[in-house]
Amino acid sequence: MSPARFVVRAEMRGKKELFALAAAAMGFATAVLALVLSLADSFERSFADSARELLGGDVSIRLSQRDFSEEEIEWLRANSAGFSQMRAARMLASGKNGARIARLKTADDSYPLFGKATVKGGGDVLAVIGGGAEDGIYPAVVSEGLLAQLSLALGDVFSVGGMTVSAAALIATEPDPDPTLILNDVLVLVHEKHFLAAGIVRPGLLISRYARVQLPPETGEEEWRARLEERFPDGGWRVRGINRALPRLQNIVEDAREFLALAALTAMLIAGVGIGGAMSAFLSSRLRAIAVVKMLGGSARLIRIIYLFMAVFVVGAGALAGVVFGQAALLFAAPKLSEHLPLTLTAIWSWGALGKAMLLAFLISAVFVLPPVMHYARANPLALFSGGARADDLPGLRAGERLLVAGVAAAAVVLVPLEGDDKIFVLGAAAAAGTLFLLSHLAAGLAGKFAKKAPPPFSWGLLAVSRNRRQAAASAMSLGIGLAALAAISNVEGNFNEVVEGALRDEIPAMFMIGVLPNQVEGLREMLSEADAEANMRAVPIVRGRITHLAGKPVSEYDPPQEFAWILRGDRGFTWSENDDFVGENSRIVEGEMWGGDDNGQLLASFDAEAAEAFGLEVGDAVQINILGKPATATVANLRLIQWERFDINFVVVLSRPPFANVPHGYFAAVRGISEQAARRAQREMGERFANVTPIVSGEVVDAAQKMLAKIAALLRAVTLLLLSGAIPVVIAALAESRHRRLRDSVAMRLVGTPASGVTLAALTELACTALVCVLPAVLFGMAGGWFVIGAIFDLPWNARAGEAAALIAQAVAFFLVLGGISVFRIVRSPPYPLLRND
Amino acid sequence: MQDEKLSSAAAVAAPSAEAEEPAICARGVCLSFGGGTVAVLSDLDLTVARGEKVALTGPSGSGKTSLLAVVSGLLRPDSGTVRTCSLPVETMNEDELAKMRRDKIGIVFQHFHLMESMTALENVMLPLELAGREDAEEKARESLSSVGMARRVGHFPSQLSGGERQRVAIARAFAPGPELLLADEPTGNLDFDTGKEILDVLFSLAEGGEQTIFFITHNHELLPRFGRVCALRGGRLETR
Numbered sequence A: 001m002s003p004a005r006f007v008v009r010a011e012m013r014g015k016k017e018l019f020a021l022a023a024a025a026m027g028f029a030t031a032v033l034a035l036v037l038s039l040a041d042s043f044e045r046s047f048a049d050s051a052r053e054l055l056g057g058d059v060s061i062r063l064s065q066r067d068f069s070e071e072e073i074e075w076l077r078a079n080s081a082g083f084s085q086m087r088a089a090r091m092l093a094s095g096k097n098g099a100r101i102a103r104l105k106t107a108d109d110s111y112p113l114f115g116k117a118t119v120k121g122g123g124d125v126l127a128v129i130g131g132g133a134e135d136g137i138y139p140a141v142v143s144e145g146l147l148a149q150l151s152l153a154l155g156d157v158f159s160v161g162g163m164t165v166s167a168a169a170l171i172a173t174e175p176d177p178d179p180t181l182i183l184n185d186v187l188v189l190v191h192e193k194h195f196l197a198a199g200i201v202r203p204g205l206l207i208s209r210y211a212r213v214q215l216p217p218e219t220g221e222e223e224w225r226a227r228l229e230e231r232f233p234d235g236g237w238r239v240r241g242i243n244r245a246l247p248r249l250q251n252i253v254e255d256a257r258e259f260l261a262l263a264a265l266t267a268m269l270i271a272g273v274g275i276g277g278a279m280s281a282f283l284s285s286r287l288r289a290i291a292v293v294k295m296l297g298g299s300a301r302l303i304r305i306i307y308l309f310m311a312v313f314v315v316g317a318g319a320l321a322g323v324v325f326g327q328a329a330l331l332f333a334a335p336k337l338s339e340h341l342p343l344t345l346t347a348i349w350s351w352g353a354l355g356k357a358m359l360l361a362f363l364i365s366a367v368f369v370l371p372p373v374m375h376y377a378r379a380n381p382l383a384l385f386s387g388g389a390r391a392d393d394l395p396g397l398r399a400g401e402r403l404l405v406a407g408v409a410a411a412a413v414v415l416v417p418l419e420g421d422d423k424i425f426v427l428g429a430a431a432a433a434g435t436l437f438l439l440s441h442l443a444a445g446l447a448g449k450f451a452k453k454a455p456p457p458f459s460w461g462l463l464a465v466s467r468n469r470r471q472a473a474a475s476a477m478s479l480g481i482g483l484a485a486l487a488a489i490s491n492v493e494g495n496f497n498e499v500v501e502g503a504l505r506d507e508i509p510a511m512f513m514i515g516v517l518p519n520q521v522e523g524l525r526e527m528l529s530e531a532d533a534e535a536n537m538r539a540v541p542i543v544r545g546r547i548t549h550l551a552g553k554p555v556s557e558y559d560p561p562q563e564f565a566w567i568l569r570g571d572r573g574f575t576w577s578e579n580d581d582f583v584g585e586n587s588r589i590v591e592g593e594m595w596g597g598d599d600n601g602q603l604l605a606s607f608d609a610e611a612a613e614a615f616g617l618e619v620g621d622a623v624q625i626n627i628l629g630k631p632a633t634a635t636v637a638n639l640r641l642i643q644w645e646r647f648d649i650n651f652v653v654v655l656s657r658p659p660f661a662n663v664p665h666g667y668f669a670a671v672r673g674i675s676e677q678a679a680r681r682a683q684r685e686m687g688e689r690f691a692n693v694t695p696i697v698s699g700e701v702v703d704a705a706q707k708m709l710a711k712i713a714a715l716l717r718a719v720t721l722l723l724l725s726g727a728i729p730v731v732i733a734a735l736a737e738s739r740h741r742r743l744r745d746s747v748a749m750r751l752v753g754t755p756a757s758g759v760t761l762a763a764l765t766e767l768a769c770t771a772l773v774c775v776l777p778a779v780l781f782g783m784a785g786g787w788f789v790i791g792a793i794f795d796l797p798w799n800a801r802a803g804e805a806a807a808l809i810a811q812a813v814a815f816f817l818v819l820g821g822i823s824v825f826r827i828v829r830s831p832p833y834p835l836l837r838n839d
Numbered sequence B: 001m002q003d004e005k006l007s008s009a010a011a012v013a014a015p016s017a018e019a020e021e022p023a024i025c026a027r028g029v030c031l032s033f034g035g036g037t038v039a040v041l042s043d044l045d046l047t048v049a050r051g052e053k054v055a056l057t058g059p060s061g062s063g064k065t066s067l068l069a070v071v072s073g074l075l076r077p078d079s080g081t082v083r084t085c086s087l088p089v090e091t092m093n094e095d096e097l098a099k100m101r102r103d104k105i106g107i108v109f110q111h112f113h114l115m116e117s118m119t120a121l122e123n124v125m126l127p128l129e130l131a132g133r134e135d136a137e138e139k140a141r142e143s144l145s146s147v148g149m150a151r152r153v154g155h156f157p158s159q160l161s162g163g164e165r166q167r168v169a170i171a172r173a174f175a176p177g178p179e180l181l182l183a184d185e186p187t188g189n190l191d192f193d194t195g196k197e198i199l200d201v202l203f204s205l206a207e208g209g210e211q212t213i214f215f216i217t218h219n220h221e222l223l224p225r226f227g228r229v230c231a232l233r234g235g236r237l238e239t240r
């Protein structure tokens, strides 16, 4: 047996509860990280496996507002192994019991190119919707959600966008779900021939046309897309390949992965602090043993090997259990998640993800375990001649040792499974933890200053706090991240709700209407003023298209910051106005001038000032847009600084007149001055009189947003509570590290005749004060975070919400007192004799 | 690690002279604490021949422990040369000193300093294990029975009395067969009778003249057992 193993075997007999706790915390964090990473990998694999089904083809081409031309369709057919067309639109579905926005989708006879579209009870979708129409009623396949929302039953007749359909069957599998995922559960699927026969397609309606192709054999996607681009350079469409089959969900998965990985890493950080604390507490109790081994001829290196081996054992056990648990959770969760997803999620064994989680657990633990091990390995056997050894006498770490720790930390950061930008958050979390450490250290030092002014039992407690600053600060660091997050979440949520309840509900127009046809504007205005005399409707023309060139440069050559990228990415609405309708309180011209009447028919544009700055666009530059396949070029006449958060109708680009004569367009309208009830009544009436119009009642949207916000806050809280539960071992470790000292102090106090109450009081003072020192800076930190989000990022009025913060502080302090109080109680009751006997 | 040879510094020591060289040879040793404010040893000379049994006395605070620490390489003197077991202590690094203690020196303390996590047997095995000895357990059992602790091998220090703990500590010091045994008031924490018993044990082990013993004690009744008694006063040694 090697000497190291001989010593380790004996040392493992000691108390391991603390290690077990810390290892459990690390194991838990590892489990979460392993789960998150391998879940993301499983998603990626599952996406890849069913990408063609989800997309509806190898390549999907989308057009808005115009149909594919004969020429285009001919080319697409000729250049593919399979071809299918589909239309999708959001339209009002109204039945005898109510009206709802539905997702209307049409399928042709080749639908679907990949996968199977089936109805409940068996059978093919096409077999149902391809049947004949009776008395102008067309067969439709619908989703359960739609029937529920309209209170209809299978077989009932309702209208969607002016087309009368019967709910002929329920959808069982839809291989190509709504790419936005928003209206997935309100499907109305009809056959293309019926949709066209119903005659509801009119210019100005918002309908997306999709052409899906199966690539010819031996043809790569890149190559094919290049050929398409070459043949139809002005197609004005958006092309998606299989790597972006379901971009919305893929983005959600990616964002969730980043967020949850960040949370798991923070939990690891906290667990690391815990393991470091447990190791420190353990080594301080092993100081004499270390000195003895060194006295007998063991080297400092042997000491390091002994205790690092123990750490590896403990962390390894925790991390291994974590990885196993994480993978088990994945295997269990994947089928459950699949039920709620538009694809089958297959759990894979992602060894890379599991290995990474495990490696990070080791590296992060090493960062916190190495310093105490290297520190205590310095124990000097000289101290054995006089009673024992004290940790305070040990010299600090050498430069080389600090470098090693920094190196391990750097390796951990490099390995961190986050996108480059998001790694900043890890550093941010570490910096926040460091700041909390320093703040608490300072606060604990202040407690010492107060000690001189306080009467005896309290002063002892206060003195103890300042003498044990390091432990208090360690607790503050790990508890603090979670507490600060909790405080910030409450603060942000509370402030948001205040804004939503106050300003938002008052300021936002009561109703928006999309897809209004030019000849319907006046009718709608009339109908609304009948519903509520105060109604004030503003309707603006809207045409959909996309920006193709800015200042002569194709938009594909721009790489703007994310917040502006959407403007260049695909279809957007353009409006026009011959006068200054779009200039006002919330939309000021900051550069250039408003157009007058004498522009010689030149097409001018007014551009969003902030976006213009991001693109480097200036007054006088050309903006080329493509509308319905036709290019039009406008000159930027002015830049407007728009306050989007005021909810007035506004557009990034406003033109001085229609881009060309007789451009088919619709209207977008906002209604103010009517109550929510009136808006709902109007919505129902529209289902009958203006079936093609899509009305959105703001109150419903705000309710939904509020619910969403509450859900997000609840999710964040749950994650934070997990973080906090990981911090408990750290606090216990810190309390344990000082327990031995407190025990000796209490024995000494009792020997000189202090009553038990005095001992208890001193200990409780120390605890309460330690708790405050840990909790207060963290909560203030969290409130500052809340201000940053609300005030600085969202530019909304911020409220400190001090009551909430105080309640959080009280809860955290109480938690501390309960945790530490148990040990105080045990100390006060323990008989002093055995302690005195064991030197 | 256990097979590593002693340091290069040790190898430099003249092997031919080794037989005659004393176990401890200190010349002109000066030692002070607090950056020179507390002078403890001043220009001290000490020679202890191989096999010699020397007692060191002196008032509390006179520097006896400090001298022992210097001899065992746990404390570096401000100046002077120290050769312990033929090794140039003042030029050796920490690891070399550790190996010297492991292979050549046994130390017995006033406060026993057993490993609480180890049984009596394991405590005695520890230095043997550190030296990589194959026969660690056998040797340790022998050593424990020679101090009369054969029946307590499986007990932990907390289950032993002070005298018993010190017996284990002595067994630990003797088990590797050190050339030099250092003791710092090993009876100081024990009552008189127990102290005497412990000394009997110690001397019976050291019988035969092989082992060099350098022994700090306050107890004048013990002094007749030693071949020579030194007293530390004013930082220097006086031989009686």
Ligand SMILES: Nc1ncnc2c1ncn2[C@@H]1O[C@H](COP(=O)(O)OP(=O)(O)O)[C@@H](O)[C@H]1O
Pocket (backbone or CB within 6 Å): B033, B034, B038, B040, B058, B059, B060, B061, B062, B063, B064, B065, B066, B067
């Ligand atoms: N680490 C130290 N720092 C400062 N002074 C010390 C230290 N160790 C010992 N001393 C001082 O050196 C003197 C000798 O101590 P020591 O060798 O323990 O004496 P003895 O063993 O004879 O009682 C004492 O005055 C003691 O206070």
Ligand SMILES: [Mg+2]
Pocket (backbone or CB within 6 Å): B064, B065, B066, B184
């Ligand atoms: Mg002494």
